[in-house]
Amino acid sequence: MSKPIPDDYRNLLMEVKQRIRSAQYEALKAVNKELIALYWDIGRMIFTRQQEAGWGKSVVEQLAKDLQGEFPGISGFSARNIWRMRDFYLTYHSKEILPPMVAEIGWTHNIVILEKCKDDLEREFYIKMTRKFGWTKNVLIHQIENQTYEKTLLNQTNFDQTVSSEIRNQLKLAVKDEYTFDFLELGDEYSERQLEEAILTRVEPFLQEMGGKFAFIGSQYRLEIDDEEYFIDILLYHRTLKCLVAIELKIGKFLPEYVGKMQFYLAVLDDKVKLPDENPSVGIILCKSKQKTVVEYALKESNKPIGVGTYQVVSKLPQELKNQLPAPEQVAILLKGFE
Template sequence: MSNPISNDYTNLLMEVKQLIRSAQYEALKAVNREMINLYWAIGEMIFNQQQNHNWGKSVVENLAKDLQAEFPGISGFSARNIWRMRDFYLTYHSKEKLTPLVAEIGWTHNLVILEKCKDDLEREFYMRMTRKFGWTKNVLIHQIDNKTYEKILLNQTNFDQILSEEIRNQAKLAVKDEYTFDFLELSDQHSERQLEQSILSRVELFLKEMGGMFTFVGSQYRLEVGDEEFFIDLLLYHRQLKCLVAIELKTGEFVPEYVGKMQFYLAALDDLSRLPDENLSIGIILCKSKDKTIVEYALRESNKPIGIATYKVVSTLPQELKNQLPDPEQVARLLEGIE
């Protein structure tokens, strides 16, 4: 028989630990906001003095030396970092939408975004995603180098026609146009089974590449329809969308027949596996390659929410695809889904 006092103590301990962690997190956020505000104020002062008194490089270098002498145990006041404060303020002071976001992420994250992203919408995307998923500096750098922003904006789904307005943008953000599985140990020629087994051996990295809000449900997920059995390659669950996500793995080029098969799987999932409080199941078909026009036609008449994506083991995104990105108004509406 269990000890009620022991159980009560265990519950108390868990609650206290959670309170401590929450307090620590809130304290770190407060410290970060104060530091960002400090750097912003210093950057503003430097900029104003440059405008009013034509200050040059030597003044900033002297300021750095004097600050380091006055505060010997505090880092962050090198000449290089002071110049970054000035650039930080200059870049964002007139951007009403971005100004509140800079205090929501760390200084090193801000520097990465400031230096690597040249477009305001791209910066907003990475700020929101960093805040949402708690990306480390290295993860953020990887996401930028891997062109996550472009790959999400270029994705091919039918979500606009199928899903409700409440979850449409969130769902579109959950599907990339291309996934990079550079952590998989695969030869150029591999079977669908080998791809699946390799993913299962690196499932944590796979889930991170898929977007960070997925949990793993199972592989070769069994569905019994009539007197027959059917198996979905991978089944995930999206915590924010609150829906099952069926993934089919294809090592060749996309063909329209894949959509019909995925529609069948989603219909069966919705009837047999979906819980009453969950949203409609979503399908992602991962192929080695695809023709965007064929995908567009294949999805046009589909009555289930499906996205078609490709996968590679090396990060690539042709530069000419930059010209195919949606217009700024469409991008801005999509970014509103990242809370």
Template sequence: MAAVQGYGALLGEIKERIRSAQYEALRAVNRELIALYWDIGHLIVTRQQGESWGKAVVQNLARDLKEEFPRITGFSSSNLWRMKLFYETYRDSEKLAPMVREIGWSHNLAILEKCKDDLEREFYLRMTRKYGWTKNVLIHQIENQTYEKTLLSQTNFSETLPESLQHQAKLAVRDEYVFDFLELDDKHSERELEHALIGKIDTFLRQMGGMFAYVGSQYRLEVGDQEFFIDLLLYHRRLRCLVALDLKIGRFQPEHVGKMQFYLAVLNDQVRLEDENPSIGIVLCKSKDKMIVEYALKDSDKPIGVATYRMVSTLPQELKGQLPAPEQIAQFLENVE
């Protein structure tokens, strides 16, 4: 029996080592491919400047490369133009140039084509590397303005969480969520919203950021001789903490914070495990006044974020004008490892 168990452990270790080697091999191949595309972009830029070549050189290169390497894709004229733009965009950035080698070419193209400035590009480069976003998830995050909504999120995490957790917690809560996958009319109830989210739980958790796991709905707490129920209870894998969601179909009210503080106190005392971090609360409402939220969170001693939701994907573009100063954004991004 011991021999069988020993063999099982050996097999498990070898499998894990093979998977690790495969992953590292894929990363190495990707780095080489991005480096190749970078060098091609560099060569095209340099020769066009030095030789005064026009646009025809790219078409000629695409034709001749296809003839020389008929089985290799990726050298079309349109992709060669992208390589040129890729190099031109990042060549003067000592910070971003190494990052682009850590994600795939299709991811790089999405960021290159859809982001407006280096700070936004840095955010999505870091987040793609951190969370392993697929191309489609990355595009969805960009189109739903995750960058803006993360920077504008309203929480009291800086005052209520240990420094080691503050940054990751801020990344976990956005200012607004778009639930365009739900089939609800404008007059839905809180219970209908809850049931709809549970019915699309996988999509909902991805929309929340991909690091959440579902624990339960109408999660029962017993205090004294009374029962209380949390609308949705999640678990954040990186933060290693419980996350309580209180769903509100109307406008945010200050008393919502008091209710959430109560939930978090009970969770920490009765539910949280010894090795888990303090529980976090998210009040998810239909609308909010940012000044009222600021005052409501000011003296709270429990980590709480207040966010809004909507079910249409058309987005207000004025969010750009509300972002913090560039130096504040840069400082924030430095902590996204």
């Protein structure tokens, strides 16, 4: 007669399953790293031959044909992909920062970034974001097409005055200037409550658009002070930054008094909700529109970390805003802190 299963067997099962998943993940990372190294070397060999011997297009076409014949069960050796390997090597081989990073994301992600991004700093941003947040290929394409890079660099916050240097850059990269909620089914006219309810029916794409490792805590989150009730529209938690994130939704333009209300919410959260090992709570005020100078003045004297952004159902970043992006040196410093 077999012995009964011990009470703590479930804990053993969970530990073993976690270890297996961890081993599988590490194995996949190792395979991906080797695949990227292989494609890098093939690109290097082709580029070198072209430079030294003047080989042309016909060589790549023949190489693709021969490799497909030699390795019929292995994909990735089409002429188009071999040209990508050459462009991949040519783009990155003379850089200092990017070559070690490209092996940390998949080949299809690398190709999207290579073909859709315009400069090294933009590529570095999307490589780091993909690595950190585990973006799929489709999510990455969506983020690039929605100009997440530009919208993040243009964000309006007071984090330089209110947040410790240890998390400042990471927090700046967690708040965008504009958010695209093209997944919401709203008409031309709607109330703040209808906006909130629409978001609650599509929490997953909402968190994805917010960008990062956010967890949803609640809507109309209740705070009680001296028998008075107050409600935060949406309360999130940023898992990487380890802080509560209060979000206020406004269907009109930004008004300076919104900052005072958010400061109140953050003070209460820090005093009554935040755990001792968590970072100070952060506020994000989302409005339909804003005037940048008004936001700057409203945040100037605030002692709580607050960001102000806008949201659009469909959005394209105006050309004049692209011209306001920070200098490359400032962008490089910002990205260096995002590890």
